[in-house]
Amino acid sequence: MFKELINKLRLKELIAFSFLFSFALPVFAGEATVTSNKLAIDTIWVLLAAFLVFFMQAGFAMVETGFTRAKNAANILTKNLMDFSIGSIFYWMIGFGIMFGTTTLGLFGSDNFFLSGATLATPEGAWQYAYWVFQMVFAATAATIVSGAMAERTKFTSYLIYTGFITAFLYPVAGHWIWGGGWLEKLGIIDFAGSTVVHSVGGWAALAGAILLGPRLGKYNKDGSSNAIPGHNIPLAALGVIILWFGWYGFNAGSALSGTDLSLAAIVTTTKLAAAAGSILAMVTVWIKYGKPDTSMILNGALAGLVSITAGCANVSPLSAIIIGGFGGIVVVYAVEFIDKVLKIDDPVGAISVHGVCGAWGTLAVGLFAQESYGGVNGLFFGGGLSQLWAQLIGVVAVFAWIFAGSFLLFYLIKKTVGLRVSDQEQLKGLDVGEHGMEAYAGFQIFTTE
Amino acid sequence: MFKELINKLRLKELIAFSFLFSFALPVFAGEATVTSNKLAIDTIWVLLAAFLVFFMQAGFAMVETGFTRAKNAANILTKNLMDFSIGSIFYWMIGFGIMFGTTTLGLFGSDNFFLSGATLATPEGAWQYAYWVFQMVFAATAATIVSGAMAERTKFTSYLIYTGFITAFLYPVAGHWIWGGGWLEKLGIIDFAGSTVVHSVGGWAALAGAILLGPRLGKYNKDGSSNAIPGHNIPLAALGVIILWFGWYGFNAGSALSGTDLSLAAIVTTTKLAAAAGSILAMVTVWIKYGKPDTSMILNGALAGLVSITAGCANVSPLSAIIIGGFGGIVVVYAVEFIDKVLKIDDPVGAISVHGVCGAWGTLAVGLFAQESYGGVNGLFFGGGLSQLWAQLIGVVAVFAWIFAGSFLLFYLIKKTVGLRVSDQEQLKGLDVGEHGMEAYAGFQIFTTE
């Protein structure tokens, strides 16, 4: 019978039949197959990338701690740990469903709460766990960006409340628009790893928070001029930046959501070159502008390069990545000065400039530098016209509006109820003693500034 | 001839034959196959997980250093480095064979010393290297846990001796019982990644050591009340906790010992949620109990959650993980207080509570929360009756008895020969100068407490 069957088959059918043999049969036997191997490669890549993105929490913690004063170090570290913890739970309960559940009018998802779609009974169900693990660390990244701009004066309780809302609602809605099948995705926006979805979201929320919170005591003089308040531990800040850079490889290349994608190494290449260019151009800019290559600004320049390339890391050439990241390094120097001296908003670590402003720049840059041979789309500079740039611009503006307004309202409500700001006395003494009843550096002789 | 053969085959035989074609033949040709790819995926996953677990050494080093005083920092760091180094050599020579060699009465293994079963001539032999690499970092984890509880007063030499014995004998025997084909494994105990095998082993050895060693000078007053001795570098401790959390993904998900296991991402999910819940519940507990959210306790809460979920990470649901980890976070607060104030045992970093007590809790929790749809077994709360809980309890008690008694004897012998404790004068001056002839923070003005 089988012989007859084979005799009747034509080439095309035989190929299909051969396919069945190579793939499907071993599955029934519980054996490894090409398909099960591919799923495994995709899963371990996404998991390992997620671990790297998780480790960025250490990077943020070290950068924010290093760039602020010793008397507030334990507070900052606790905030950083807790925003990840609270974010994990809330994103599991609510955020993931809002971001990736079935869309309601392209605005938000409305099922898959409590990770209800995940199951070990099927490969697709098992993949849901991997997908959640990866997306969860992104949500926590957006949340933790905020703490830097609000450092050294925010009530611990208020921060905890805020962090629940951003991971449950604010971030997931913006994420749904761009990554979850929402209206911006349908518009064709490209934000591969989240210059806008993650970084600008964090940066614009930080902006709203810093405005409502007001500056640290001693930051501005009566004549409106600004005082520099130096960070207390540059080695930790530098370690933090290298950790962030390290984690960013997972952030960007993991966003392919597959370990078998041919473009993974190209993504790493653009990421690395943009970061390098960002730190070099920030160094040059600050050297020319202020006479010396300030370490803090060089560190922020590397981050600026990384944020800038995040949207387009899979869509641009290495040379374009150098231009995008390098321009980010220049932008961040001017943005920090503008926010500090013109807008007079006190952002101790430069989070608004690095994540908000460079996130917007990076998103727009895709509309300029995208090249078909990388991600299938051409931007303005490569003959693609204005359409992609237009989609990018709408995304930048829409997410700014949603996040700034939403965060502003949220912080405003917190301010009017629990209160946002610690007392001046506590601020002078330090939040470590005030909020946590401890010191970060017991035994060290430390001069408390202001 | 071949044609006739094919004509005679029935479907079943043809499938088997097809199998031979897809897998075996390319092997002869030295080509990649589904099987060789699977082995590669398993190998790189286990290696990468092992690297992450190795990196936990940095986590332990930073946590223990940060939570103790500046004058003993170099000593702690040196102990942490050396326990890994000595552990590597001893576990290669002896420990691995005792843990995974052919069993003698279910009590200990008795061959495969010096990694004699490993060879590059066969895939199975090559896998032995990967397996050793992974198991070795687990042995070192158990060893390094001890140093935290014995910090700031132990002779360096004594610690080196101890660490050789735990990695060569004490840990491998317990490991053989549960993972190496020993009597507890036959009893059906589930300790997926080692709440008991690794963490309780470390914790109970730490208990024995801390008892025999006695408290640090100035820890207890004449009336028996306890003084807090604050750690000198909370940023390092916080960094250490995030590094540990990061490494724990490898610890738990690597314990699947395969990169093609469908449950990897579910394991990461339970691990992450338990850690989050542990830190949140520890925060709430300490906040209610002492009035402020103490940073050190929150950090220990995250570790408590991680230790608690280690046994059951592949057997429980995300919700159960939150309960298990969260309860661990509560337990650790009370355990630290009980050990410090009631038992009057001086454990500078809380290692006994975090690793010993929460390790026991996590192991028992599998008997309560296990669910068939995750790891194939139901615990008490999911209709599985008491049998699994019973196996878990026997394991917890047996390992406690073996490790506590064995460590106690070992430390007792060291105490009576080499001596366990440095002189009071050295303790006051600091072990960095006394044991290593150096300072950890040359140039910094530091007040030496007590």
Add this chain to the structure above:
Amino acid sequence: MFKELINKLRLKELIAFSFLFSFALPVFAGEATVTSNKLAIDTIWVLLAAFLVFFMQAGFAMVETGFTRAKNAANILTKNLMDFSIGSIFYWMIGFGIMFGTTTLGLFGSDNFFLSGATLATPEGAWQYAYWVFQMVFAATAATIVSGAMAERTKFTSYLIYTGFITAFLYPVAGHWIWGGGWLEKLGIIDFAGSTVVHSVGGWAALAGAILLGPRLGKYNKDGSSNAIPGHNIPLAALGVIILWFGWYGFNAGSALSGTDLSLAAIVTTTKLAAAAGSILAMVTVWIKYGKPDTSMILNGALAGLVSITAGCANVSPLSAIIIGGFGGIVVVYAVEFIDKVLKIDDPVGAISVHGVCGAWGTLAVGLFAQESYGGVNGLFFGGGLSQLWAQLIGVVAVFAWIFAGSFLLFYLIKKTVGLRVSDQEQLKGLDVGEHGMEAYAGFQIFTTE
């Protein structure tokens, strides 16, 4: 027709035909295949290894910062960040082509600049990105080694110039000789992961730099005796060493350039054991020699073990790895003393000894300890005669000559033009203030030594 075809096939042809079915056909369909899975495994392994090697930058930064004085910390961190950034760009533009481009007389490559061979259109082109990512972090490692030996007295500008030249020319030429198809590779030299290519290159360049630069103020007394200048942050240095050890797994096992190589885990095994032996033997040596187990030397011992095994990690047995690494740990103690007290060259972190001397030892050791059952070649101790040792020796000498001479010339030219050394006044005050206009530890009370 197909039936007739099949009937005519003989076994051998049918196998070939079956191959076509299993591999080639799915490629046309854009499906996963055994081949595409293998490429994916190789790619993600090499990328992840490259991430780990990148993270070694944090290790170097922490080690160098910790082992020097607080007043120069920001300068060292900035140098470390910038050598990676500048190295990325220069290695992309020039270095990669010189190292791996088509060879000119076995001396240097002369095409593939600006990564021109990489493209996403073919698997081979995509692999070029991965290869560049991996090689680039190696170039940066060689560059960053230099900064340790030149710490605390080098002009920032001069360092930037130097770093461009080493990543664009000096390192790539040596790399071409050994890894890029050059004359030493043809001679049969084995330097699997770069004891010579990376570490000795860094070490000998550091030697040239330190000679031309002269010692730090206060390092040598008038009678020629040497003063120890203690490092200011041993916890950071220890963290750095663990990070380096962690990254070294990627450095060595990634150098297989394949995730499907059966020997990956054996490479990790030799790496780990050599590092362990290095730290143990350095401890024993320094303990006997100076009376106390100095932490700094133990840390350098671990690095010495790692550098020593780098050349032979895939060619020697675990036992040989212990001997090679352990001997490296002894060597480094004597080398540090010899360079400091006899040669009177001021190398603040011991970079010349760790990377230069142990790199040479490790390269030679392959000629002694190589075993056919690991990497296919036998060294002197395993019946292979002197030929391999001879090739290794020529490589060590040739690379020393090229790098020492080239670096000496380069540093000499920089010295005569831009100047190498900061003013004595700036050195006393610290390079953080002098070069970057900032302090690393604002608020801490720090005694400035010298």
